[in-house]
Amino acid sequence: MSMILDPKIPSGPLEKKWSKHRGESKLVAPNNRPKFDLIVVGSGLAGASAAATLGELGYNVKCFCFQDSPRRAHSIAAQGGINAAKNYQNDGDSVFRLFYDTIKGGDFRSREANVYRLAEISLNIIDQCVAQGVPFAREYGGLLANRSFGGVQVSRTFYARGQTGQQLLLGAYQALQHEIAEGTVKMYPRTEMLDLVLVNGHAKGIVVRNLVTGEINTHAADAVILATGGYGNVFYLSTNAKGCNVTATWRAHKRGALFANPCFTQIHPTCIPVSGPYQAKLTLMSESLRNDGRVWVPKKKGDPRSPDQIPKEERDYYLERKYPAFGNLVPRDIASRNAKEVCDQGRGVGPSGLGVYLDFSDAIQRHGESTIRERYGNLFEMYQNITNENAYKTPMRIYPAVHYTMGGLWVDYNLMTNVPGLHVLGEANFSDHGANRLGASALMQGLSDGYFVIPSTIANYLATQMGKKASTEQPEFKAAENEARCRINRLLSIKGKKTVTTFHRELGLLVWDKCGMARDAQGLQEALQKIPAMRAEFWENVNVLGDGAEFNQALEHAGRVADFLEFAELMCLDALERNESCGGHFRLEFQTKEGEALRDDEHYCHVAAWEYAGPHTRPNLIKESLGFEYVKLSQRSYK
Amino acid sequence: MNFKLKVWRQKDGASPGSFKDYDAKDVPSEASFLEMLDIVNESLAASGEDPIAFDSDCREGICGTCSLVINGIPHGPGKGTTCQLYMRRFADSDTIWIEPFRAAAFPPIKDLVVDRSAFDRIIEAGGYIVVRTGSAPEANSLPVAKHDADLAMEAAACIGCGACVAACPNSAAMLFVSAKVSHLGLLPQGQAERESRVIHMVRKMDELGFGSCRNHYECEAICPAEVSATFMARLNQDYALASAKKVLAV
Amino acid sequence: MLIASFMSVASLSPAPVRKFSKNPLIAFYQSSIGKKYVVAGTGLILIVYVLGHLVGNLQIFSGQERINAYSKFLHDLGPILWLVRVFLLAAFVTHIVATIQLAQENRLAKPRKYAVTGYQRSTMASRTMLISGLIILCFVIYHLLQFTLQVTDPKFRHMHDSLGHHDVYRMLILGFKNPFVSLFYTVGLFLLTNHLSHGFASVVQTLGINNRKIASFVASGGQTLAWVVFIGYVSIPVTILLGIIK
Structure with missing residues (x-):
């Protein structure tokens, strides 16, 4: 408990911090940059933009991803858009307003300095992406179009149809491919990071497995950057891609990096319900559907009637x-929680009872089917494709699902963890979204970290590392490689x-039930008892076929699940320790009389950073207290 | 529902492959095609047989990872990717043939998994606009006609799955290359590198062993991103004009 | 329907490496699109020729004098006629050579076919371009031997009309009176029609003229044109066999 966390926030007024910091940061001269080897793990928005920009600066970069191409990272699935405080709509937006909305949206659990920097950089991101050829939507005059998003009062979201994440990722991917062609970046697709290598306490390399040949080897570098995304797949069913995992960040955590706020997970209210135990993945439907759809469930428990047979007075439009x-x-969090509540009361609809109706019949009556078709035609089509139901005729069924995780490895203002040399970007770090992320802000953060923050802040570390090159011949590398190999052999031998x-x-x-949309101490304690037992059973009774020296998808999955089984415990512990409700973390014991999240700013206005203490030891909790100088803490109300 | 599967099994790129028969039993009609394979794999694993390897990731039709040729059709019948195909499209006790994407430029890795990194090589050859980070001008200083922006977006919608190559009797990568060349070539930002881009990308496509277009438009018919074959006409024109300029040294 | 070859070895041959000359013109031809341009360009020349030849032939319906005079006019062009013939022959040969080179590359690009075929958009015409082209080549050779070089029936060489011109009119009637000749001619023309019905739209696409606005018009226009060619040419043997032209 002795560690003191220094977030290294620059002094001075909020709006000057970033420029001051850049002015005072150390530099690496252009002729020295090629002497530094950097490892970037992950090739999503954060990873690809970082690898490309660092390569362009002249560093010698190696980039790793488990996908078959960097273009397939899960950033690609983001639909809505990317925020930027351009104020092109002349509707009163500003950097400060974006900063304020993000802090408030995060329920006052993020760092002011980081969030302000994010809002400032949002302007440069749009410039950069437009120059790269990202085909953002435009007005007839040829200038960029915006839309409003996620309940804020200005239109600041830039978008490319419903495929903004795809287009931004392709922009970063193309920049990355250019650097690969230039020879400054070497790409390792279908390669998974298995461990982090420390030399004298500094992050100096990684252990990887080639997923095609099964070969395990190590790479040394002067610094390691993780941009490996979130851990939403700990819930098994989520809107994340099948491959998303916690392995890279969890391995780094076990090597000493602090894991911050793991209990902050975001649940999206409008997903297509689970249809059976075979289901592998949940599909998100745009939140915009709630503009015209009315949410209801039958008043009677277990009502077997089809929705059209239930008269209006026997329906409960519970949100209204x-x-x-x-x-x-x-x-999002309130809509999600209420859906869970009515389903827990046994009033859920659909075969599983885990669903609520999203009914468009009133909107169709009012506006006509053609208007609704115009607004949501593609979504209705997608819904029909998946469920075989026509939502023009019968209400949609929706249910919340996990889709983003705000927690992640703890980083300072330079995006460096407490482990010197280890930097973390994007969803993998904890830094900018507090307890809840606003819509259209994930893309912004990934690109901000990758294009603009890390290329400048990493020099603060590298400048101290001249002439301290690590080599894969060092015993630390051999030991880590051996450990990884033993672990794989163990998985295969069970x-x-x-x-x-x-x-x-x-x-x-289990974690969805106990640490999902609503949590309480009893449930969390139960989960904390069950998870170790589950983990023990896993290591005794899992069946992984094939061998390690080949393309083996079951083995990949086994390694990831083994880490989820460890991580889940930390997530539940963090949720149990945070005796308040805030953002995505809703503790049933801590709510207002009206059922709203009840924050406890006196005791919990901090980042909970956890230090790994060994396999059977409770991790240490280290707190970074959050100071708010520029915004006033207030209670959210939506009555 | 029950199905008879004929699945291509191949240990690795160096080994011969063959079709093997599997029964997919008690598959719910609401299951997706990949979930049906998940179910089969679970039963294979339980009986000690190596599960069928296939690629997938986002399972919502955008990442382009999933592949498969189902009854001779890349991504199977209907619009969209394999992950968006549902078993209710098939009749009970149907026989379903499942093969990997086949092309010399997409060498096999295992079972239904192939190596599509040739597409990355093509993008490396010129599928970008070089912008030094931080040097970009103010975004609205360069208006783009809405029509051009919309058309560029249509081309940019390509998910890089490679089904166009799989569907083409000649394994041509024309639709993929034309999508990127058109996306960047339609925008004012992309003009500076327009000629070198198209020449380098087409040459790389040829070097990698993709075939040539014979205008069957199988690619357009199965493209999950609905990229139009007219972009290939645009590619032909761009390439010819760029080559002519080179020949005439103007 | 199933061509499945069980237990067959997957092709292990590495993708063929194609190199490009420093000379931009040669490099253009070495590229797939360059060769396609050559095939399309020569195809366009041949389409124009097929239409011109049709206009000439249809003069048979204007009577013996008219078509024989037309034939004399052509022969009187002398060296120009030979120039045109050489040009057409060159286009024809280039069309075939470039296509065969492309076909070889394409065969290497798709080393293994699918067990089940699931064509979605391609047509019989588009899939049989190579074979229809090769049969047309045979047809053209026979056609030249018959009517141009007149080696199949030496008496064609000695037919003259009352003005002393070579009697093309009688030659055609005599030739097509033979039902086998007419049948072979019709089959050849049918294949040409097939070839053109894909070929015309293909030329427009490959030369980069196609776009969204004209795409469907080009496709249907190409088929219409092909059938006009078929009806035009085949009307001659049909009317001769039916005894309408004597």
Whole structure:
């Protein structure tokens, strides 16, 4: 408990911090840059933009991703857009307003200095992406179009159809491919990071497995950058891609990096419900549907009638009833929580009972089917493709699902963890979204970190590392490589009776139930008891076929699930320790009389950073207290 | 539902492959095609047989990782990617043939998994606009006609899955290359490198062993991103004009 | 329907490496699109020739004098006629050579076919371009031997009309009176029609003229043109066999 966290926030007024910091940061001269080897793990928005920019600066970069191409990272699936305080709409937006909205949206659990920098850089991101050829939507005059998003009062979201994440990622990917062609970046696709290598306490390399040949080897570098995304797949079912995992950040955590706020997870209210145990993935439907759809469930428990047979007076439009001012448009966390509540009461709909109706019949009556088709045609089509139901005729069924994780490895203002040399970008770090992320802000953060922050801040570390080159011949590398190999051999030698997916599904169900949309101490304690038992069973009874020296998808999955089984415990512990409700973290014990999240700023206005203390030891909690100089802490209300 | 599967199994790129028969039993009609394979794999693993390897990631039709040729059709019947195909599209007790994408430029890795990194090589050859980070001008200083921007977006929608190559009897990568060349060539930002881009990308495409276009438009018919074949006409024109300029040294 | 070859070895031959000359013109031809341009350009020349030849032939319906005079006019062009013939022959040969080179590259690009075929958009015409082209080549050779070089029936060489011109009119009637000749001619023309019905739209696409606005018009226009060619040419043997032209 002795560690003191220094976030290294520059002094001075908020709006000057970033420029002051850049002015005072150390530099690496252009002729020295090629002497530095950098490792970037992950090739999503943060990883690809960082690798490309660092390569362009002249550093010698190696970039790794488990996908078959850097273009496939899960950033690609982001639909809505990217925020920037350009104020092109002349509607009163500003850097400060974007900063304020992000802090408030995060329920006052993020750092002022980081968030202000993010809002400032948002301007440069749009310039950069437009110059790269990202085909943002435009007005007839040829200038950029904006839309409003996620309940803020200005239109500051830039978008490319419903494929903004794809287009931004392709922009970063193309920049990366250019650097690969230039020879400054070497790309390692289908390569998974298995461990971090420390030399004298500094991050100096990684252990990787070639997923095609199964070969395990090590890479040394002067600094390691992780941009490996979030851990939403700990819930098994989520809107994340199948491959998303916690392995890289968890391995770094076990090597000493602090894991911050792991209990901050975001649940999206409008997803297509689970249809059966075989299901592998949940699909998100745009939140915009709530503009015209009315959410309801039958008043009677277990009502077997089809929705059209249930008369109006026997329906409970619960959001409209409880939140007359915002109605169906309450924020994500509130909509999600209420859906869970009515389903827990046994009033859920659909075969599983885990779903609520999103009914467009009133909107169709009012505006006509053609207007609704115009607004949401593609979404209705997608819904029909997946569920085989026509939402023009019968109400949609929706249910919340995990889709983003705000927690991640703890980083300072330079995006460096407490482990010197280890930097973390994008969703993998904890830094900018507090307890809840605003819509269209994930893309902004990934690109801000990758294009603009890390290329400048990493020099602060590198400048101290001249002439301290690590080599894969060092015993630290050999030891880490050996450990990774032993672990894989162990997984393969168990030859138990249950498949990896079975364990993953069981773990997911448990944490979804106990550490999902609503949590309480009792449930969390129960989970904390069950997870170690599940983990023990995994290591005795998992069945991983094939061998390590080949393309083996079951083995990849097994390694990831093994890490989720460890990480889940930390997530539940963090949720148990945070005796308040804030943002995505809702503790049933801590709510206002109206059922709203009740923050405890006196005791919990801090970042909870956890230090790994060994396999059977409770991790140490280290707090970074959050100071608010420029915004006033207030209670959110949507009544 | 029950199905008879004929699945291509191949240990690795150096080994011969063959079709193997599997029964997919008690598959819910709401399951996606990949979930059906997940179910089969779970039962294979339980019986100690190596599961069928296939690529997938986002499972919502955008990442372009999933592949498969189902009954001779890349991504199977209907619009969209394999991950967006649902078993209710098939009749009970159907026989379903499942093969990997086949092309010399996409060498096999295992079972239904192939190596599509040739597409990355093509983008490396010129599929970008070089912008030094931080040097970009103010975004609205360069207006782009809405029509051009929309058309560029249509081309940019390509998900790089490689189904166009798989569907083409000649394994041509023309639709993929034309999508990127058109996306960047339609925008004012992309003009400076327009000629070198198209020449380098086409040459790289040829060097990698992709075939040539015979205008069958199988690619357009199966493209999950609905990229139009008319972009290939644009590519032909761009390439010819760029080559002519080179020949005439203007 | 199933060509499945069980237990067959996957092709292990590495993708063929294609190199490009420093000379931009040669490099253009070495590229796939360059060769396609050559095929399309020569194809366009041949389409124009097929239409011109049709206009000439249809003069048979204007009577013996008219078509024989037309034939004399052509022969009187002397060296120009030879120039045109050489040009057409060159276009024809280039069209075939470039296509065969492309076909070889394409065969290497798709070393293994699917067990089940699932064509979605391609047509019989588009898939049989190579074979229809090669049969047309045979047809053209026979056609030249018959009517141009007149080696199949030596008496064609000695037919003259009342003005002393070579009697093309009688030659055609005599030739097509043979139902086998007419049948072979019709089959050849059918294949040409097939070839053109894909070929015309293909030329427009490959030369980069196609766009969204004209795409469907080009496709249907190409088919219409092909069938006009078929009806035009085949009307001659049909009317001769039916005895309408004597």
